[in-house]
Amino acid sequence: MAAKEAPDLDALFEKLYTCIKNHQHKKALKAADEILAVAPKDEDALKAKVIAQLQLSQFEDAIAFINKSSLGPAMAFEKAYCLYRLGRIEEALEAVRGSGPDKAEAARQLEAQLFYRLGRNKDCIQVYDKLFHEQKVDSLELKTNVLAAYVAASLASEIPDLMAAMKVTAKQSFEVAFNKACGLVESGQYAAAETELRLALKLGRETLFEEDCSEEEVEVELAPLTVQLAYVVGRLKRHGEAQELYEQVLRNPDMADEATRIVALNNSMSESGRMDSSATHKKAVSNAIKRLEAIIDKDKPASLKLVPTLEARLSAHQKHVLHLNRALAYLTSGRNDAAKELAAALAKQQPDSHLVALLRAALLVADGKIQDADSLLEQYSTSYPASSLHPTLMRAQLALEANAAQRGLDLLAGVRDPVVAWSGGLLATRLALHQQLGDTAGAEALIDAATNHWRQQQRSGAASEEAVSTALGWCLQSAVGLKLKMGKVAESIAAFKQLQAGGMQSSSMAGVLGRLIRAVSSSDPQAAAQLEKELPALGAGESRGLDLDSLEDLARYMGSLRPAKKEAEASKKRDADGMEVEQQPQKKKVRRKHKPRLPKGWNPELPNGGLPPADPERWLPKWQRADFKRKKKSQQRKQDVVKGSQGAGKVDESLDRTKAAEPKAEAKSAKPTLPARPAKGKGKR
Numbered sequence: 001m002a003a004k005e006a007p008d009l010d011a012l013f014e015k016l017y018t019c020i021k022n023h024q025h026k027k028a029l030k031a032a033d034e035i036l037a038v039a040p041k042d043e044d045a046l047k048a049k050v051i052a053q054l055q056l057s058q059f060e061d062a063i064a065f066i067n068k069s070s071l072g073p074a075m076a077f078e079k080a081y082c083l084y085r086l087g088r089i090e091e092a093l094e095a096v097r098g099s100g101p102d103k104a105e106a107a108r109q110l111e112a113q114l115f116y117r118l119g120r121n122k123d124c125i126q127v128y129d130k131l132f133h134e135q136k137v138d139s140l141e142l143k144t145n146v147l148a149a150y151v152a153a154s155l156a157s158e159i160p161d162l163m164a165a166m167k168v169t170a171k172q173s174f175e176v177a178f179n180k181a182c183g184l185v186e187s188g189q190y191a192a193a194e195t196e197l198r199l200a201l202k203l204g205r206e207t208l209f210e211e212d213c214s215e216e217e218v219e220v221e222l223a224p225l226t227v228q229l230a231y232v233v234g235r236l237k238r239h240g241e242a243q244e245l246y247e248q249v250l251r252n253p254d255m256a257d258e259a260t261r262i263v264a265l266n267n268s269m270s271e272s273g274r275m276d277s278s279a280t281h282k283k284a285v286s287n288a289i290k291r292l293e294a295i296i297d298k299d300k301p302a303s304l305k306l307v308p309t310l311e312a313r314l315s316a317h318q319k320h321v322l323h324l325n326r327a328l329a330y331l332t333s334g335r336n337d338a339a340k341e342l343a344a345a346l347a348k349q350q351p352d353s354h355l356v357a358l359l360r361a362a363l364l365v366a367d368g369k370i371q372d373a374d375s376l377l378e379q380y381s382t383s384y385p386a387s388s389l390h391p392t393l394m395r396a397q398l399a400l401e402a403n404a405a406q407r408g409l410d411l412l413a414g415v416r417d418p419v420v421a422w423s424g425g426l427l428a429t430r431l432a433l434h435q436q437l438g439d440t441a442g443a444e445a446l447i448d449a450a451t452n453h454w455r456q457q458q459r460s461g462a463a464s465e466e467a468v469s470t471a472l473g474w475c476l477q478s479a480v481g482l483k484l485k486m487g488k489v490a491e492s493i494a495a496f497k498q499l500q501a502g503g504m505q506s507s508s509m510a511g512v513l514g515r516l517i518r519a520v521s522s523s524d525p526q527a528a529a530q531l532e533k534e535l536p537a538l539g540a541g542e543s544r545g546l547d548l549d550s551l552e553d554l555a556r557y558m559g560s561l562r563p564a565k566k567e568a569e570a571s572k573k574r575d576a577d578g579m580e581v582e583q584q585p586q587k588k589k590v591r592r593k594h595k596p597r598l599p600k601g602w603n604p605e606l607p608n609g610g611l612p613p614a615d616p617e618r619w620l621p622k623w624q625r626a627d628f629k630r631k632k633k634s635q636q637r638k639q640d641v642v643k644g645s646q647g648a649g650k651v652d653e654s655l656d657r658t659k660a661a662e663p664k665a666e667a668k669s670a671k672p673t674l675p676a677r678p679a680k681g682k683g684k685r
Contacts, residue, residue, distance in 0.1 A: 087312030121153030402607030
């Protein structure tokens with residue numbers, strides 16, 4: 001029997017080369033297996049098989065094959081890439097460091113991407129710097145990744161200088177324009193970010209259409225840009241337009257990018273929460289909960305792992321926000337137990353997150369445990385003072401809701417973030433609390449400190465001119481009114497002159513200026529006359545229908561009536577003996593002190609008296625409340641319903657003429673009985 005002819009290796013390699021050249025990866029994998037069947041240790045065939053598995057996304061099989069083969073160190077980069085695609089970032093980072101010098105550039109690019117996924121953005125930037133200076137890499141793709149790393153590292157303010165140094169502009173590619181827009185979003189410049197995002201969308205459509213992509217493929221490819229534009233539009237208070245953009249992405253049947261879809265779903269849920277609080281919104285929240293629960297890894301529900309496709313794509317911050325919003329959705333829909341369980345897991349995962357602390361405090365407040373919520377926030381602020389701003393503000397809110405104005409004021413005064421501490425909202429709240437407590441000296445000190453702070457900002461140029469002008473205008477206006485109430489007329493006039501010199505006077509000052517003129521007129525008429533010139537003139541619409549002469553005559557008439565009216569009232573108070581009633585001995589009125597009626601369980605030492613917060617739905621009609629149940633229809637009405645064919649129900653027997661009694665026979669008259677006629681002359685003619 002003739003021996004079986006050995007296959008020709010040259011022909012097999014020729015076949016493998018043809019498959020690789022034509023991007024026929026399945027056939028290339030088969031050809032590599034045929035070569036390895038003849039030459040199991042052929043390095044070229046081994047590498048070709050691994051590359052074919054990578055192209056076919058068979059990452060698990062590729063890792064197993066690399067571990068079994070003799071090319072483990074030589075294929076370290078390919079193994080690291082497989083681990084990266086599987087979401088095993090820490091293992092990939094360890095593997096990529098074993099790459100050889102022939103793949104140093106690719107290995108560093110992968111290392112930078114791994115640092116980016118781990119949130120180690122400064123390390124990522126350092127790797128990119130080495131690529132620029134040591135490897136002299138100068139590709140547009142690499143520059144785009146550098147911009148993304150700077151955005152993720154919260155270095156958005158450096159992006160304009162960085163783009164100038166790299167000699168790259170937003171018009172070169174839609175990816176560069178997108179990353180520049182993301183930097184503007186991080187800086188809070190939403191109007192400029194919208195302009196850059198619309199430019200990126202325009203460039204993206206032009207580029208993809210030039211590559212012969214269909215309309216559906218273009219929409220899918222640009223979906224991340226659409227979602228980012230929707231976020232920016234929402235921050236610009238155009239919530240309806242933002243919701244339409246989110247729905248455009250969510251309704252797309254060709255959307256295969258699950259990461260973009262879930263981000264759009266999360267943002268859409270947050271956006272709808274701003275727009276509506278009705279039953280329709282509750283239904284939307286319920287649907288969102290189902291879709292958020294669907295992305296949880298069912299094999300590891302307690303570890304907060306997402307499905308593999310999302311676990312590898314989303315950053316740690318994005319996954320954390322998704323879990324937080326799911327817990328908030330639970331809280332909104334009344335599923336407090338599920339929210340508590342998820343909050344406890346998040347607290348173990350990230351104990352330093354102030355958002356988790358706020359979530360746990362909100363759950364305690366929902367259960368009526370106000371004191372426990374305050375203690376939890378106080379403990380967090382002590383442990384993590386750098387992140388204590390939002391917990392402190394929540395503690396102040398809880399104190400004010402419990403009518404503890406002094407405690408709320410003390411907490412707000414303890415805010416150390418200068419941007420928030422000297423903001424208009426916080427200053428106005430503290431000023432109102434000082435006035436509520438009757439602490440005019442404290443209110444005056446607060447206004448003077450705020451004025452000095454913003455004057456210092458004006459001299460140093462640390463803030464924009466518009467922000468400084470607005471803040472100083474508010475401080476000086478408040479100072480004019482406050483010092484006038486305190487009787488410090490001279491200081492009030494000085495504050496008004498500063499306001500006038502800075503050109504910060506507004507129409508809302510007319511009332512305060514009128515009070516200031518009245519206060520000055522008795523002591524300094526000339527100053528009052530000068531201030532009177534600053535009063536704004538009445539417009540044509542405001543003075544229409546007013547007769548100034550009649551108003552002056554009325555003022556004189558009222559002035560002439562006052563002495564006579566006072567004399568008449570005084571005469572009524574005299575008795576018959578001519579003694580004034582006020583001089584007569586009067587009995588002291590006994591005022592009974594009634595003990596205030598307090599609700600059951602009231603404890604003045606606790607916030608809100610230790611009572612649970614009032615039902616937020618108490619002002620809604622009953623039919624709009626969450627616990628409303630419609631009354632069931634009466635059973636009697638159901639029994640009276642006639643069912644079946646016509647005549648099958650109850651019949652009134654009295655209407656059946658066949659069962660009626662026969663009438664008695666009467667004697668017939670000889671003549672028919674005619675109806676009576678009316679009397680003659682009284683009928684109608």
